Amino acid sequence: DIQMTQSPSTLSASVGDRVTITCRASHIINSWLAWYQQKPGKAPKLLISKASKLESGVPSRFSGSGSGTEFTLNISSLQPDDFATYYCQQYNSYLLTFGGGTKVEIK
């Protein structure tokens, strides 16, 4: 199986901060990586697919980059609505796997 490692596991930030979350794959996954946002008590929401493709309706302050084994999710200016847990997911292999999650907390 392809293991996905996210860092940090928790991140404390303030409104307006630039935030970067990293996801590393144990094997090359090309650009087959997605990012999700999950708020407490809610289902995850797809933000980015194919490493950098912003889904419809997702604010442009979110961006994704990377290929191969290392990927990043950036939030250019953190907004109150962005405090949530973020997950990466690889879909290069048919055994799909998620990262452990990064909780973005209010500083």
Added chain:
Amino acid sequence: EVELVESGGTLVQPGRSLRLSCAASGFSFEDYAMHWVRQAPGKGLEWVSGITWNSGNIAYADSVKGRFTISRDNAKNSLYLQMNSLRAEDTALYYCVKGLMGNNINDAFDIWGQGTMVPVSS
């Protein structure tokens, strides 16, 4: 409106069986691979199983292989998960999810249900 509604979750004893269902609406169900993803209380997301449009390609996580069976009925726009030999570690919220691009199991997930809770305990 695109919607996935799960049902069937209930308290079940270890070793017993349970069948989850998912009703899809608002999109052409038969055109997409479908999946189950679970989340244990306070934990992260775990993909459980996926199935292509004609059930020709099915995959399972190692943690459930041999115990769980995914199936679908395109005529009823429905997805199922038969769970046998349940264990305490299967306790989770089970989400029904739709593949993003089409008929590949290797896919991201663009539509999620609200989930159905399955506690496994004696």
